[in-house]
Structure formats: C-alpha cells, structure tokens
Amino acid sequence: MPTGVDLAAIVAEQPYPLVFATVSGAHLYGFPSRDSDVDLRGAHLLPVEEMIGLVEPSETRTVMADRDGVELDLVTHDLRKFVRLMLRRNGYVLEQLLSPLVVHTTAAHAALVELAPLTVTRHHAHHYRGFAASQRRLFDTTGELKPLLYTFRSLLTGVHLLRTGRMQAHLPTLLDAEPAPAYVADLIAAKRAAEHGALDDLVARTRIDSDLAELAARLDQAQQDSPLPDQPAGSAELHELVVAARLPSARVGPARRPAGR
Incomplete structure (x- = not known):
C-alpha cells in the first residue's frame, strides 16, 4: 500500500457514498517508484433523484490533488455504470474491483467481488x-x-x-x-x-x-x-445488487428483458 498520504481521509471527503476504493496503477502492478503518483479507483452511489430526473447525471467523478507532495488521482464511476463496464469485457474495472490494495470497502463491494468471475469471458x-x-x-x-x-x-x-x-x-x-x-x-x-x-x-x-x-x-x-465462456453471466444478480445498493429497502426481482426480445 502506498505510504506518505492518508488515503482514508481522501475517501471520506467525497460527496457521494463510495461502494469501494482501491489502489491501481504502478502500485498495483508491482513497479512503483518513489515518485509514482497514487491512482485510486472505485465506485460511488449517486442519489436516486439524480438517476431518475430529466437531467442526465454525470456518472464518473475525477479528483486530482497533491497531498503532502504526493500526486493523487481518484476516479470513480456510479455503481450502475461500473457494473455495465464489468459486463463489457473491460479488464480495467476488474483489476480495480479485485485489487488487493483496498482503501475502502462495503458489503456491496464484497458482493461485486463474489460475482466478478461470472463476467469474465475469453473476449x-x-x-x-x-x-x-x-x-x-x-x-x-x-x-x-x-x-x-x-x-x-x-x-x-x-x-x-x-x-x-x-x-x-x-x-x-x-x-x-x-x-x-x-x-x-x-x-x-x-x-x-x-x-x-x-x-x-x-x-x-x-x-x-x-x-x-x-x-x-x-x-x-x-x-x-480458453475454457472461459463467450458471453458474461450474472447480469440478473448484478441488476439486483445495483438496485439494492441504492434502495436498500427495495424488493428486487430478476432483471426483465424488454417485451419482444
């Protein structure tokens, strides 16, 4: 884990609840230098009113800062966008989700980690x-x-x-x-x-x-x-997770396909 900067404090400053935040980049890849910046990645939860109103929400937040001489880059996606990226053969989000360098975690993060293998394909x-x-x-x-x-x-x-x-x-x-x-x-x-x-x-x-x-x-x-499948699985379970994370009291059933499909 990078030293010299209070990563938990940076997480606590964010305006939206974070589902998780992990360290990515050179620190995750195993070749940071003393001058390497710290790349934080994760997912957040936008308020319900921003997701259902007429104004299209900005689902990605980027924060760049210098803390105690350490350059820091925090990028998070709303959980819905993050999960959609998981289902689109995006290696970046899987690396971020499964990073062992965990700065902040929640029950929803643990559930995402458990479902992540279902989304991996040969593609x-x-x-x-x-x-x-x-x-x-x-x-x-x-x-x-x-x-x-x-x-x-x-x-x-x-x-x-x-x-x-x-x-x-x-x-x-x-x-x-x-x-x-x-x-x-x-x-x-x-x-x-x-x-x-x-x-x-x-x-x-x-x-x-x-x-x-x-x-x-x-x-x-x-x-x-590869023994991996051609298409990802787990979309129904991930749908339930996304809804339950934003509306904990909701009773969620499996995701339904639009009529005619």
Missing part, C-alpha cells in the same frame, strides 16, 4: 491486446521503461486470465506464474529506481521485439484455447 483478450499495443507504441516513441513494463504486464495478465480465469495484475507475481523473459525483473528494478527511466542498454531492442511478439502470440492462443 477479455481484446482488452489486453489493445492496451498492450497502445503501450508498445508509447514505448517506441519515448523509450521509457514504464510503458514497456505496462506492455509486458498487460500481455501476461491477459494470458493468465484467459488460461486460469483468475485476475492477476501484479507483474512480479506474474513472472512466477507465467513463462516470461528473465530480464523483466531487471526492468522492474530499474523502473522502481527512476519513474521516467529509459531502457538504455539494459536489453537489446531486437530481443524485446521478439519476446513481445511471442507473448502476443501466446495471448492469441490462450484466447483460442
């Missing part, structure tokens, strides 16, 4: 393939270690998720769970020493090209061989 590969590609382009432009490690991390997370059905975003742990180049541990150490450190002569670019291509191919194969 989460698209998320990790796309994110790895964007980070690889950033590395090619900047030469910095951070986007390179994000590239390795996203590919390995995707392979592990598609192969086992379990979310693992912590890169050092992934190095023990999945075959990976030995030099990645050295890249992690270099990134921890310098937030904007460059690759320099740590590893030959040609070797990186080859290893990333091999990992991308493994992700493709993991998607093809």
